[in-house]
Amino acid sequence: MATETKAKSGLGSGILALLAAGGIILALYRFATGIGSVSNLNQGYPWGFWIGFDVLTGIALAAGGFVVAGLMHMFGGEKYHPLVRPTILTAFLGYLLFISALLVDLGRPWTIWHMMVMWHHESPMFEVGWCVMLYTTILFLEFLPVVFERFRWERLQRIWRNVSPWIAIALLVLFTVALVQIPAWIIAIAAVLVAFQLGVDLGFIHRNPRMPTMLMMAGIIFSTLHQSSLGTLFLIVPHKLNAIWYTPLLPVHFFVSAVAAGLAMVIVESTLSARLFGRRIELHLLKDVGNLLAWAILFYLALRGLDLVFRGVGMELLDVTPQSIAFWAEVVIGLLIPLAILLTPEFATSGPWLFWSSILVIIGLLLNRLNVSVIGITSEYAKTYYPHWMELGISAGIVSLGVLVYIYICRNFPVYVDESSSSHR
Amino acid sequence: MAMNALLIDLPRCMGCRGCQVACKHEYKRAAEKTEFFAGPGYQNPRDLSKDTWCLVTYNEVLVNGRFEWVFGKRQCMHCQVPGCISACPVQALEKLPTGPVVYHKDKCIGCRYCMLACPFVVPRFEFDSWNPYITKCTMCAHRQARGEIPACAKACPTGAITFGERDAMVREAQQRIANNPNGYVHHIYGLHEAGGTCVLHISSVPFEKLGYITKKVPTSPMVAHTEPAMKGIPFVMFGLAAILGLGYHLRTRLERQPADGAGDRQ
Amino acid sequence: MTNHWSDMAHADVVMICGSNAVENHPIASRWIERAKANGAVVLSCDPRYTRTTAFADHYCKMRSGTDIAFVGGMINYALQNDRVNREYVRHYTNATFLVNPEYDFEAGLFAGYDAGKRAYDASKWAYELDEQGVPVRDMTMEHPRCVFQLLKKHFARYDMDTVCSITGAPREDYEKICDVFTSTWAPDRVATWLYAMGTTQHTHGTQNIRTYAILQLLLGNIGMAGGGVNALRGESNVQGSTDMALLFHILPGYLKVPAPPLQTLAAYLEKNTPKSNDPSSGNWWQNTPKYMVSLLKAWWGDHATKENDFCYNYLPKPSGDRSFISLFEAIYAGTIKGLLCFGQNPAVGGPNSNKEREALARLDWLVCVDLFETDTATFWKRPGVDPSKIQTEVFLLPAAASMEKQGSVVNSGRWAQWRYAAAKPPGDARSDAWIVTRLVQELKALYEAGGAFPEPIRHLTWDYHVDDHGEPDIQYVAAEISGYYMEGEQKGRQVLNFTKLADDGSTCSGCWIFCGSYADYADGKGPELNDGPHITEVRGRKTINRLAKRFKEDPAKVPEGRCRGLDPDWAWCWPLNRRIIYNRASVDHQGQPWSPHRWVIRWNPALADGKGAWEGDVPDGGWPPLNNPDGTPNPASRNPFLMRPEGVACLFATALTDGPFPEHYEPLESPVANLLSPQQFNPVIKVWEPDLIGDPREFPIVATTYRVCEHWQAGAMTRNASWLVELMPDVFVELSADLAQRKGIHTGDWVRVSTKRGTMRARALVTRRFEPFFVAGKLVDQIGIPWHWGYAGLATGDSANVLTPHVGDANTMIPEYKAFLCRVEKEEVV
Ligand SMILES: Nc1nc2c(c(=O)[nH]1)N[C@H]1C(S)=C(S)[C@@H](COP(=O)(O)OP(=O)(O)OC[C@H]3O[C@@H](n4cnc5c(=O)[nH]c(N)nc54)[C@H](O)[C@@H]3O)O[C@H]1N2
Ligand SMILES: Nc1nc2c(c(=O)[nH]1)N[C@H]1C(S)=C(S)[C@@H](COP(=O)(O)OP(=O)(O)OC[C@H]3O[C@@H](n4cnc5c(=O)[nH]c(N)nc54)[C@H](O)[C@@H]3O)O[C@H]1N2
Numbered sequence A: 001m002a003t004e005t006k007a008k009s010g011l012g013s014g015i016l017a018l019l020a021a022g023g024i025i026l027a028l029y030r031f032a033t034g035i036g037s038v039s040n041l042n043q044g045y046p047w048g049f050w051i052g053f054d055v056l057t058g059i060a061l062a063a064g065g066f067v068v069a070g071l072m073h074m075f076g077g078e079k080y081h082p083l084v085r086p087t088i089l090t091a092f093l094g095y096l097l098f099i100s101a102l103l104v105d106l107g108r109p110w111t112i113w114h115m116m117v118m119w120h121h122e123s124p125m126f127e128v129g130w131c132v133m134l135y136t137t138i139l140f141l142e143f144l145p146v147v148f149e150r151f152r153w154e155r156l157q158r159i160w161r162n163v164s165p166w167i168a169i170a171l172l173v174l175f176t177v178a179l180v181q182i183p184a185w186i187i188a189i190a191a192v193l194v195a196f197q198l199g200v201d202l203g204f205i206h207r208n209p210r211m212p213t214m215l216m217m218a219g220i221i222f223s224t225l226h227q228s229s230l231g232t233l234f235l236i237v238p239h240k241l242n243a244i245w246y247t248p249l250l251p252v253h254f255f256v257s258a259v260a261a262g263l264a265m266v267i268v269e270s271t272l273s274a275r276l277f278g279r280r281i282e283l284h285l286l287k288d289v290g291n292l293l294a295w296a297i298l299f300y301l302a303l304r305g306l307d308l309v310f311r312g313v314g315m316e317l318l319d320v321t322p323q324s325i326a327f328w329a330e331v332v333i334g335l336l337i338p339l340a341i342l343l344t345p346e347f348a349t350s351g352p353w354l355f356w357s358s359i360l361v362i363i364g365l366l367l368n369r370l371n372v373s374v375i376g377i378t379s380e381y382a383k384t385y386y387p388h389w390m391e392l393g394i395s396a397g398i399v400s401l402g403v404l405v406y407i408y409i410c411r412n413f414p415v416y417v418d419e420s421s422s423s424h425r
Numbered sequence B: 001m002a003m004n005a006l007l008i009d010l011p012r013c014m015g016c017r018g019c020q021v022a023c024k025h026e027y028k029r030a031a032e033k034t035e036f037f038a039g040p041g042y043q044n045p046r047d048l049s050k051d052t053w054c055l056v057t058y059n060e061v062l063v064n065g066r067f068e069w070v071f072g073k074r075q076c077m078h079c080q081v082p083g084c085i086s087a088c089p090v091q092a093l094e095k096l097p098t099g100p101v102v103y104h105k106d107k108c109i110g111c112r113y114c115m116l117a118c119p120f121v122v123p124r125f126e127f128d129s130w131n132p133y134i135t136k137c138t139m140c141a142h143r144q145a146r147g148e149i150p151a152c153a154k155a156c157p158t159g160a161i162t163f164g165e166r167d168a169m170v171r172e173a174q175q176r177i178a179n180n181p182n183g184y185v186h187h188i189y190g191l192h193e194a195g196g197t198c199v200l201h202i203s204s205v206p207f208e209k210l211g212y213i214t215k216k217v218p219t220s221p222m223v224a225h226t227e228p229a230m231k232g233i234p235f236v237m238f239g240l241a242a243i244l245g246l247g248y249h250l251r252t253r254l255e256r257q258p259a260d261g262a263g264d265r266q
Numbered sequence C: 001m002t003n004h005w006s007d008m009a010h011a012d013v014v015m016i017c018g019s020n021a022v023e024n025h026p027i028a029s030r031w032i033e034r035a036k037a038n039g040a041v042v043l044s045c046d047p048r049y050t051r052t053t054a055f056a057d058h059y060c061k062m063r064s065g066t067d068i069a070f071v072g073g074m075i076n077y078a079l080q081n082d083r084v085n086r087e088y089v090r091h092y093t094n095a096t097f098l099v100n101p102e103y104d105f106e107a108g109l110f111a112g113y114d115a116g117k118r119a120y121d122a123s124k125w126a127y128e129l130d131e132q133g134v135p136v137r138d139m140t141m142e143h144p145r146c147v148f149q150l151l152k153k154h155f156a157r158y159d160m161d162t163v164c165s166i167t168g169a170p171r172e173d174y175e176k177i178c179d180v181f182t183s184t185w186a187p188d189r190v191a192t193w194l195y196a197m198g199t200t201q202h203t204h205g206t207q208n209i210r211t212y213a214i215l216q217l218l219l220g221n222i223g224m225a226g227g228g229v230n231a232l233r234g235e236s237n238v239q240g241s242t243d244m245a246l247l248f249h250i251l252p253g254y255l256k257v258p259a260p261p262l263q264t265l266a267a268y269l270e271k272n273t274p275k276s277n278d279p280s281s282g283n284w285w286q287n288t289p290k291y292m293v294s295l296l297k298a299w300w301g302d303h304a305t306k307e308n309d310f311c312y313n314y315l316p317k318p319s320g321d322r323s324f325i326s327l328f329e330a331i332y333a334g335t336i337k338g339l340l341c342f343g344q345n346p347a348v349g350g351p352n353s354n355k356e357r358e359a360l361a362r363l364d365w366l367v368c369v370d371l372f373e374t375d376t377a378t379f380w381k382r383p384g385v386d387p388s389k390i391q392t393e394v395f396l397l398p399a400a401a402s403m404e405k406q407g408s409v410v411n412s413g414r415w416a417q418w419r420y421a422a423a424k425p426p427g428d429a430r431s432d433a434w435i436v437t438r439l440v441q442e443l444k445a446l447y448e449a450g451g452a453f454p455e456p457i458r459h460l461t462w463d464y465h466v467d468d469h470g471e472p473d474i475q476y477v478a479a480e481i482s483g484y485y486m487e488g489e490q491k492g493r494q495v496l497n498f499t500k501l502a503d504d505g506s507t508c509s510g511c512w513i514f515c516g517s518y519a520d521y522a523d524g525k526g527p528e529l530n531d532g533p534h535i536t537e538v539r540g541r542k543t544i545n546r547l548a549k550r551f552k553e554d555p556a557k558v559p560e561g562r563c564r565g566l567d568p569d570w571a572w573c574w575p576l577n578r579r580i581i582y583n584r585a586s587v588d589h590q591g592q593p594w595s596p597h598r599w600v601i602r603w604n605p606a607l608a609d610g611k612g613a614w615e616g617d618v619p620d621g622g623w624p625p626l627n628n629p630d631g632t633p634n635p636a637s638r639n640p641f642l643m644r645p646e647g648v649a650c651l652f653a654t655a656l657t658d659g660p661f662p663e664h665y666e667p668l669e670s671p672v673a674n675l676l677s678p679q680q681f682n683p684v685i686k687v688w689e690p691d692l693i694g695d696p697r698e699f700p701i702v703a704t705t706y707r708v709c710e711h712w713q714a715g716a717m718t719r720n721a722s723w724l725v726e727l728m729p730d731v732f733v734e735l736s737a738d739l740a741q742r743k744g745i746h747t748g749d750w751v752r753v754s755t756k757r758g759t760m761r762a763r764a765l766v767t768r769r770f771e772p773f774f775v776a777g778k779l780v781d782q783i784g785i786p787w788h789w790g791y792a793g794l795a796t797g798d799s800a801n802v803l804t805p806h807v808g809d810a811n812t813m814i815p816e817y818k819a820f821l822c823r824v825e826k827e828e829v830v
């Protein structure tokens, strides 16, 4: 059976490699000739599939990283530990991919560093940019131990353990300076963080043996901000975004749905990787994750529902417009069906059912992000927008590339620290 | 320095498009390849574009039973609190104290968020270039700096475009409406739209009949819609830091109660 | 123009009929806008809703070719409702003159018609004269044969119903127009009439204008600020070209071209110098000899002597019509072998252009002098012809554009304004003056060697201070046009003005109406003595180029109530820098203005230490007012219309070939029979190609051609400008939704428009701006086509002129571009 899966995966990665190559070629073409030649983006729809899928969805799916981190951290879910490294890895890769996608979508990618020096704290885009930058750094720091273990660099690991928290603090404070720019706040936030870290270093606060707590806290803080800031982006288009989605609470919606998607990702991923590397699924864990997922969906549903009611959007949902259809698709596929599954006891404990309901949740999230960024947008004077095949091609390429790298790393690095056989391939 | 504005008096406009050509001439923007007509009447091209920053529109409308041919003018409105500026992450767009909203091409990263944010759908992007920029009407800031009036205003034969201090222009507009109450709809487009703009329009027919964006443009500046969320950032950071920190400490405490109190330093 | 551009601001009513002023004269709209701001009402009468209409307060549509009926009805309305400025009409027009009993009007024809010659004997329309040979007048205007009564009788036939059913004008719209316009009969209300090609390009174009003039005279609107009959001239310097006689039937300053019988100067002057025995008539043209001789002196200088009739015999004496159409007929017939085409593009602009393009192929040689390679210059390689089959040798000389050379331009308001070169001409391009000078030098050289009748060329004066690049000093030309003394102690000095020109050969003037435009510095006064580019040196003397003056009038110095915009020191205006001509008609017998709050001139007894003098504009004749302060007539005075032998304006005019009163005839091609008389079309026009006249059953739709703001004329200048091409790339035809629906045509479709002459393709623009007309009880459709396109340049398309007929106005021969019959079909996509 092992050989068979190997063959399968061989074929799979072959296809992935093809897609990746194609994507790279298209991307090169785009850089030579301009965005217009590979996409249907136009003056009325300056944002399209790349933003909706690569950026918005990609980031949301990468949320698994901080969710699990959060779980362990808050509810001492030590048991979740086996999931931590894979999710951190996916998050890290997710962000790297997202950044490369962003480079394709940006008109002048070579100037992206301007974000670091030309500050404009009023701009949601500025917040997004900074979150990406800093959170990716944090993820990198969080991922380092895997590398150290792989090459048995104990000294480096020790340095990392002592230094990384302070780096995290520095980044958090820098972020506050750039985006808040109010001395009182800066001092307050810095104070809390430093106090905590000193507490740890001086032994008043328990030191987490595996990963500096500060690192995890930073991760959680940044991605919380980041997930919601993607919603903030669209607060500036009350005139373009359909009332079904436009709400002052958009940042909150984005955050909550990201948490749900993150959980779903955890399930999907560990299932897949288990099959890939022929390991047994930590079903006992996934059950609990599924359980949490159900709660997240419930909460999210309630939030959306109440929001629609209070803003008096009701009728729109009933008459048949592309938007209302898109909305129902998003809700039914992404929320109601998976919820139904997860609330039926016999399904809630079965691996496959967990897996497929999570897939649905992820599709739902994809739909939601596309709705907010493309389908829900109506722009005066403009012609409509639908993605060009090359747009899809580039995205597909980037994702495939990501998966390939993921597989490679899992094969060659101690990502899955398996209690039973603690051997790294 | 006083805040200037353009006053567009549509009943005085006779659709000659001197302004449209003068604008292209001033900025040496390329002519677009057009065929026949792109819009109602003689309109060409169809929409504002990277090379067309000023567009005269032709509208054949029925005004209480009577047929009228009425013209409109589209360009950057030079908002007083511009959405495009609030959107830009690198301050590539700037509001000059004299009114113009200008673009610093060397700062721009090409994220096109300004295009999304503009309530009047104005900024344009050079999608067809490997080295693209945003383009739009500059209110002829460079001419203003030389003490000259914008090229379109200069070219206008009828005096449909007046240029001057915004306050004066607002008063002028109110005057014209008062002097000819039946000749104008009693609304100054741009007085309150998007928090007020430095391009003001007055018209003999309701603006929506001329294809102007009316209901969809909020009267508040665009930044008013993102500000609350942005203000939330420090609360989230401080809150999370505190809660996570405290939460972690307490939890680990409880967990390690039964075991011996010694901290485990490795 | 009787008035000028900025004067439009003074009008109470602005009538725009026969012109699309805001589109084709955009700057006019600035002044009309000023008038509006002062509460003026703007009227637009046009077969279609134009951008001018969009600018106007009231609109009335009318079928192309029916202006005489339309305005005739307005005249009738004024007369029936006694909306007439009687004092004005009685004293300043020939309303009171008696016409001899032979005059008669019957079945659409005036007395004296010769069907064989297709011409009138105008003597049948003469005034009744007393024993001194002075016209008899009935100041009560009651006599059945006085002009006023004849006018009433003639236009009584133009009642509302008849007019509306001829023109297709909706009655209530038409009534509104009549009411608003004739409301200016009150002495203190003024209306201006703006017209252009919509009026003139008809077989009865001149009579169209006559109707405007008659109406304006009845209402007392001539000579007034904000009034007048104003031709918005076309090409930016077409007024100048007319003044300088770029026409076949006049010499510079509107002197008549000698006819073959007039072999001596004496004979010419005898024939062309009008006489008047009326002591109250200024009869200015009695000075014709002075102007003619001064012109001949300007041309042949010292060679022109009393003994040799001042070289009068050098002048060509063409027999008959040499107008545009007949020239091309002659080229077509092969009688003309060569063509110099300076700044003209007849392959697009000429009527029945298929024929005219054919004609070009029959030339031995063609020289085009132009900014661009025009459709005319490329006729031999136009689509559908085989260049190898065309023998014509074609030369193209690149010309410098107006902004690339110094010179003057005369605008419609008769202002001659100097312009300076703003840029260097590209490549080998040269000024027209340079090109003509080279031509003259070459010809002189050739004729020195001999040839038939060489003197006119050999003796031609060409002392324009040509520099070593061959460029003449255009200031010298301007100075000669104005004129200077050729002998006596004044020799070489600029002549003060045309009252000083002489018929003894002591003065020269290239165009008498411009005499005084270029002054000797010693004769200067006021601001013009200040330094500036207008101070020049010509023939070694310090001179003032008044065309180059740019001093605005100080508003503070404008006397109470006087109209604005006279600006005597801004450029120069013929005649005598008079800004509003006939201004003597703007005052009553005491010399006091009809309209005190916008007076043009007025008699101020206090001035000239008690002797009294005129103030304001330069008066049209400096004589004192008609009456003394005590009300008795002043024998020293003269009547206000000094260019007429009568001394008054003519409601009844004997000078035109097609009748003393305007009478409505249908265009040569018309879908309906003339409702007013059995005479279907103008009885005296020459029909060049009878077999090319369309039958209404085959071609039921009325067509007209016109301009758009975005393009210029035959298109070379705009179809080569990408920014303008962007605005209007393709030729299109405008038609009503109604017609389109019947033909299954939609906006953007390709359609074929055909006439008896030819067929063109164009894109259809279906619009409410065109509507069918209800004429003589049936629906008549009309379409319109901008005529700017051709096969050369950036943007190409079929020319509307492949459709237009070879027929012209009875007096001016201007082609009938505005009303003809066509057929429209949707082009089936194959
Ligand atoms: N932009 C632009 N401006 C121009 C020119 C140009 O080519 N382009 N050409 C210049 C020249 S040379 C000239 S001569 C002038 C001409 O100036 P216009 O005379 O204004 O030019 P057109 O558009 O030929 O005709 C004017 C109007 O006459 C209307 N019309 C048609 N038939 C009739 C009729 O029977 N009676 C009446 N009352 N109206 C009728 C037409 O619908 C049209 O709107 O424009 C000058 N200005
Ligand atoms: N169907 C239809 N036909 C019409 C009319 C109409 O209303 N309907 N209108 C008629 C009227 S009013 C007119 S005026 C004629 C106009 O007919 P045209 O005079 O033939 O038309 P334009 O295009 O004005 O030609 C002027 C040419 O002079 C060139 N040019 C410009 N400046 C200079 C210069 O300084 N020197 C030289 N050498 N060349 C120069 C330009 O490039 C242009 O090619 O068309 C007539 N044709």
Ligand code: SF4
Binding pocket: B076, B077, B078, B079, B082, B083, B084, B085, B101, B117, B118, B119, B120, B121, B122, B123, B136
């Ligand atoms: S109109 Fe749009 S582009 Fe212009 S200033 Fe306002 S927001 Fe910016």
Ligand code: SF4
Binding pocket: B087, B088, B089, B090, B091, B092, B093, B107, B108, B109, B110, B111, B112, B113, B114, B115, B134
């Ligand atoms: S595209 Fe350029 S100008 Fe517009 S928001 Fe992005 S960086 Fe700013």
Ligand code: SF4
Binding pocket: B022, B023, B024, B026, B053, B054, B075, B136, B137, B138, B139, B140, B150, B151, B152, B153
């Ligand atoms: S203000 Fe300047 S840039 Fe803006 S439309 Fe007018 S001419 Fe063009």
Ligand code: SF4
Binding pocket: B012, B013, B014, B015, B016, B017, B018, B019, B020, B056, B071, B073, B155, B156, B157, B158, B159, B160, B161
């Ligand atoms: S130039 Fe003036 S009149 Fe002409 S289209 Fe522009 S605004 Fe209207």
Ligand code: SF4
Binding pocket: C024, C025, C026, C027, C028, C236
């Ligand atoms: S002559 Fe020139 S400025 Fe004057 S109206 Fe025509 S186009 Fe405008």
Ligand SMILES: [Mo]
Binding pocket: C233, C234, C235, C238
């Ligand atoms: Mo003309």
